[in-house]
Amino acid sequence: MKIRDLLAGALSVGLALPAFAASPDAPAIDGRHLGLTWMIPFAGILLSIAILPLVAPSFWHHHFGKVSAGWATLIVIPFAMIHGVPSAVYEIIHLLLLDYIPFIVLLLALFTVTGGIHIKGNLHGSPSMNTALLAIGTVLAGWMGTTGASMLLIRPLIRANDDRRHKIHVFVFFIFLVSNIGGALTPLGDPPLFLGFLKGVSFFWTTTHLFSEMLVCAIVLLALFYAIDSYWYRKEARRSDPTPETPVRIEGGINIILLAVIVGVVLASGTWKPGIHFTIFHVTLELQNVLRDLALVAICFMSLRLTSQKSRSDNGFSWGPMLEVAKLFAGIFITIAPAIAILKAGKDGALAPLVALVTNPDGQPNDIWYFWLTGILSSFLDNAPTYLVFFNLAGGNAEILMGTLASTLAAISCGAVFMGANSYIGNAPNFMVKAVVEEAGIRMPSFFGYMAWSSAILLPLFVVLTLVFFV
Numbered sequence: 447m448k449i450r451d452l453l454a455g456a457l458s459v460g461l462a463l464p465a466f467a468a469s470p471d472a473p474a475i476d477g478r479h480l481g482l483t484w485m486i487p488f489a490g491i492l493l494s495i496a497i498l499p500l501v502a503p504s505f506w507h508h509h510f511g512k513v514s515a516g517w518a519t520l521i522v523i524p525f526a527m528i529h530g531v532p533s534a535v536y537e538i539i540h541l542l543l544l545d546y547i548p549f550i551v552l553l554l555a556l557f558t559v560t561g562g563i564h565i566k567g568n569l570h571g572s573p574s575m576n577t578a579l580l581a582i583g584t585v586l587a588g589w590m591g592t593t594g595a596s597m598l599l600i601r602p603l604i605r606a607n608d609d610r611r612h613k614i615h616v617f618v619f620f621i622f623l624v625s626n627i628g629g630a631l632t633p634l635g636d637p638p639l640f641l642g643f644l645k646g647v648s649f650f651w652t653t654t655h656l657f658s659e660m661l662v663c664a665i666v667l668l669a670l671f672y673a674i675d676s677y678w679y680r681k682e683a684r685r686s687d688p689t690p691e692t693p694v695r696i697e698g699g700i701n702i703i704l705l706a707v708i709v710g711v712v713l714a715s716g717t718w719k720p721g722i723h724f725t726i727f728h729v730t731l732e733l734q735n736v737l738r739d740l741a742l743v744a745i746c747f748m749s750l751r752l753t754s755q756k757s758r759s760d761n762g763f764s765w766g767p768m769l770e771v772a773k774l775f776a777g778i779f780i781t782i783a784p785a786i787a788i789l790k791a792g793k794d795g796a797l798a799p800l801v802a803l804v805t806n807p808d809g810q811p812n813d814i815w816y817f818w819l820t821g822i823l824s825s826f827l828d829n830a831p832t833y834l835v836f837f838n839l840a841g842g843n844a845e846i847l848m849g850t851l852a853s854t855l856a857a858i859s860c861g862a863v864f865m866g867a868n869s870y871i872g873n874a875p876n877f878m879v880k881a882v883v884e885e886a887g888i889r890m891p892s893f894f895g896y897m898a899w900s901s902a903i904l905l906p907l908f909v910v911l912t913l914v915f916f917v
Contacts, residue, residue, distance in 0.1 A: 475529055475537065477787035478794045484521070484784035491517040491777050492826065495871065496893030510770065514777030521781055537783060539727050545830070546779045548739055549637070550772055553593055553874055555708055555742040560597035561763040562701040562753035565694060571607035573675040576616055577668055579603055583624035584664050588631020588653075590705055596625045596875040597882075601762055604886050612678035614891065617883050618899050619671045623664060625875035626867035630660040630860065633716070634709055636873070638824075638833030638862040642855075643716050645837065646844030652859060655852060659860050659915055666907055698757045704745050711741045767881035771874055778871060782827050789823070789835045804839060811840055813916040817857035821865030821908065825872045833862040857916050864908065868900045869893070 494513050498506040506513070526534035569575050579599060587595040603620060607613045629635030631653055633643035639652050696702075715738035722733040788795040793802060803815040816836055823832045836858045840847060847855040866873035870880055870893055880890050891899060 475525075475533055475787060477784075477789070477791035480784050480788050480791075480796065482788075482796050484788075487517045487520040488778075488781035488785055490520070491774075491781050492871070495774065500892050511773035514774050518777045518780040521784065536728060538780070540729055541779060541783055543726070543729050543731070546776060548735070549775070549779075549830075549874070551739045551742050552591075552637075552712070553771065553878075554768060555745050556591055556594040556705075557597050557768050557878070558746045559701045559704045559708065559749045560594050561761060562698040562749050562758060563598060563705075564697040564757045564761040565598075565602045566697050566760070569602065569606040569694065571603075571610055571613070571616070573672050573679050575606060576603070576675055577672045579606070580619060580623050580671060581664070581668055583620065584628035584668075585631075587624050587628030588635040588660075590709060591634055592625050592629040592636055592873060593875045593878065594705060594708075595628065596620070596879050599624060600879050600882050601886075604762075604883065604888070610679075611682050613888070615671070615674050615678070615899075617879065617888070617890065618896065619667060621876050621879050621896075622667055622867045622900070622904065625879055626873055627660060627663045627667070627864055629873075630656040630863045634712060636863045636866070637830040639859060640712070640716065641830055641834055642837060642844075642859065645834075645842070647848060647855070649713075649716075651848055655856050656859055656863075659856065659864075659911060662911065662914065663864060663907060666910075667903070670903065697760075698753050700752045701749055704749050704752075708742065708745060711738055711745075714738070762886065764885065766885055767878050770881050771877050774871075774877065775874065785827060786832075786835070789832070790838075792839065801839065804836070811851060811854045813853050813857040814912055816840065816854055817861045817912060817916050818908075820858050820861030821868070822861075824862045825865050825868035829862040829866050829873065833858060836861075853916065860911070860915075864911075865904075867904055868897065870896055 491514060494517065498510075498513065522534060522538065525537070569579075579602070583595050583599045586598070590598070600617075600620065603616065607616055610616075626636075630639070633639040633647070633649055633652060635652075639647075642652075643649060715734045718734050720733050723730050725731070788797050789801070792798070795801070800819060804812050804819060806812050820832060820836045837847070837855075840851060840854050840858065867876070870876045880896075883890050890896070
């Protein structure tokens, strides 16, 4: 599959891009009628991602798309047989238009544009330089998105450390900070916060109310990283650097402008409300969202047209990571649909005991459980719909959540954004960074190996965060 086919496919459905509501007569399935057995394919695809690259790497490399499609089929076919073809078709179309296509189009735009920005030259991967790059990426993530910041800086970071023997920790902390925690600064940083913005949360509310939590996490992780990196740096014998330190300059500057355009387009889609909409198979489409995604596809074509192939080649750019994310997340999005539906059923669904934890006996929200449940589920489910589920469980009124329940909204937001770093599939940039690093010939930790890192480092940090901010 060539990337032009991916772009063409996105463009072909451009008139059917994201919906934010379904008509009352839609043949949707009520999550109250779904049992936990519907979550088996989701568990299956997670285990496949975790185990197959270890036990059958050659098979996984050549057939991961088929594995993803196989698990998705185990949802679609039984669903159609039990609940009817119209319901199955509706759920798939709704999933594509509301979640998957907008998700992939935004990732594709950021991946294409940042891939055309070649930071020429080379830095020396000393502890101080690596820490500075992680700090810069953490700040950028809040304003250009975790995907944009990750794809912009991961290749320069790889080159800076190409003479280091012990460097896996560099990319693990990069995922922690740049691909996740830095996204808390603005709604542009991470999809769940953008959905909150669309629901009425003020643009700078996250900047002011999540800044302290983000700063604590960033300072602790940067300090810990510097200590770890300094330890390994001192133990390593200096080797000849295959890419010696040279002055840094930027090629493909047009893509910086296009990156700013992406930010503007996404922001405009949340603020411009013309009130024009239409319906496709019970799914209501809003004009501003259709135009947003068409504009993102157009920006992809512009970036490819205006950037020299040499700049992309020198950048080590390829479509492999994007195609891997597109195929795997297609299966993930389909297989998580029953889990999200069950969560939406709230106290009437099969996961009612989990939902009951977020409310105290006096009826007030329990911020600790909002933080941890949103976070744990966001570690393995898509954090955007998980955020919406708990946003609605907390009342769904943006004005109240920004006011008297501000601590609850902060707990939900921090859980969705920060704990996306707990696993490779917690946030799309995690998997993209892993794919880019491995494509450069560096072996990243396995699925469970990465979780050992996150469990040892992040979970204690989140306990501290709970005690400081949510008790």
